Amino acid sequence: VYGPDTTLAFIDILGFKKLLAEKTLPQIVGIIQDILIFDNSEDYIKMIPTLKNKLISDSFVVYAQLTEQIHVTAFFIYLSTIIGRIHRLGKVVTRGYVSTDDHYSNDIEHHNSKYQLWISKAWVEAYNGEKKHSNHPRVILGKSTINHLKGIDKTFMTLEHLKRDSDGYWFINYMTHISGNYQPNGNTIVAEASTAPSQKLIKSLREHKKTIISGLEDAIEQEYASKYYWLANYHNAYINEKIMPPYKQDLLIETIK
Numbered sequence: 001v002y003g004p005d006t007t008l009a010f011i012d013i014l015g016f017k018k019l020l021a022e023k024t025l026p027q028i029v030g031i032i033q034d035i036l037i038f039d040n041s042e043d044y045i046k047m048i049p050t051l052k053n054k055l056i057s058d059s060f061v062v063y064a065q066l067t068e069q070i071h072v073t074a075f076f077i078y079l080s081t082i083i084g085r086i087h088r089l090g091k092v093v094t095r096g097y098v099s100t101d102d103h104y105s106n107d108i109e110h111h112n113s114k115y116q117l118w119i120s121k122a123w124v125e126a127y128n129g130e131k132k133h134s135n136h137p138r139v140i141l142g143k144s145t146i147n148h149l150k151g152i153d154k155t156f157m158t159l160e161h162l163k164r165d166s167d168g169y170w171f172i173n174y175m176t177h178i179s180g181n182y183q184p185n186g187n188t189i190v191a192e193a194s195t196a197p198s199q200k201l202i203k204s205l206r207e208h209k210k211t212i213i214s215g216l217e218d219a220i221e222q223e224y225a226s227k228y229y230w231l232a233n234y235h236n237a238y239i240n241e242k243i244m245p246p247y248k249q250d251l252l253i254e255t256i257k
Contacts, residue, residue, distance in 0.1 A: 003050065006103035007145055008063035009079055010126035011096035014137065014227070015215075016058035019091050031089065043184035047074040060096075063103060063122065069153045073189055076161045080177035083139060087174070088207040090214060093231065096139035097129030098172075100148040136230040138171040146170060175238040179204040197247055205243070205251050208235060212253055229255055 019028060032055055045051055048071050051064040062079060066072050083094050101121035129142050141149075141162070149156050156162070163173035176182075179201040181192040192198065212235055215228035232253045239251045 003063075003065050003103045005065060005100055005148060006050075006063050006120075006122050007066050007075065007098060007100045007148065008061065008103060008120065008122035008126050009096055009098045009139060010123065010130050011060040011062070011079075011083070011094050011139055012130055012134075013058045013060070013086065013092050013094055014224075015092035022091070034085075043186065044074055044078050047071065047184060047187060048078075051075070051078070060094075061123065061126075066148070066152060069156075070187065072149055072153050072156055073161070074184060076172060077177060077182045077184075077189055079139065080161065080172055080174040081180055081182070083172060083174040084178045084180070084204070084208075087137075087211055087231075088178070088204060090207065090211050093137040093211065093215065093227070094139065095130060095134045095137050095227075097126045097134055097142060098139060098145045099123075099125035099129060099142045100144040101125055133169065135227075136165075137227050138165065138169075138230075138234075139174075140165075140169040140171045175208075175234065178208060178238075197243055202247055202251070205235075205239070209251060209253055216255075 019031075023031075048064045048066070051062075053060065053062040055061075060082065062075075062082070064071065064075055066075055079098075086092060086094050099122045103120040103122045105116065105118045105120065125142060125144065129140070134140055146157070157170070160173055160176045162170050164170050179198065181198075181201065182189055183192075184190075212228055212232050216225065216232065232255050236252055236255075239248060243251055
């Protein structure tokens with residue numbers, strides 16, 4: 001299937017090798033399926049008919065053709081929910097890049113043999129972008145995607161679905177969806193409305209905090225410790241902005257950097 005202007009997210013799962021060493025392959029498959037098959041996930045397909053995802057060892061690839069405002073909103077909430085679920089597992093975090101360009105993929109049958117043909121400028125840009133620019137546990141947007149989004153919905157860059165980092169890169173602000181509080185319903189996205197933090201949100205934030213503390217403890221003498229410091233600062237910024245006492249102090253992470 002040929003898809004001009006396909007928006008593709010390449011998401012690397014950091015710590016996947018450790019997960020492989022600790023769990024059996026069927027257990028890992030079950031974990032990944034639980035991440036992907038969340039409540040009402042079939043409704044995302046209704047809103048984005050071209051939406052597809054693929055797991056290649058320690059990398060997620062999620063892609064679709066975004067041509068309408070609802071496509072954009074649903075696509076990034078879908079990604080945010082996946083990232084949030086991974087970061088709450090306790091052992092792994094993600095890093096990635098979102099690009100927009102031509103993409104072709106198809107299942108081919110030839111002389112009783114089947115194979116998949118994959119030719120994708122979007123994937124090449126996203127793969128290289130993740131390796132060169134993502135740096136921290138964040139999924140950043142390439143200029144090709146930013147320009148594409150502005151052509152569909154100029155207001156999207158001002159909403160809470162994205163956040164701009166200190167180095168100028170825009171990244172997916174998954175903390176806004178850490179508890180899975182945004183869900184597809186028919187042809188729209190419904191957010192849980194509450195004046196106080198729900199128990200579901202508090203539980204999700206505690207799991208997120210646990211992942212970061214575990215990463216800091218394991219990485220304190222290693223070069224990737226800075227990734228968990230970045231994640232701790234991102235977590236704390238959300239807590240300071242969104243969570244009030246008595247939950248706030250319990251959810252903040254103390255750092256030495």
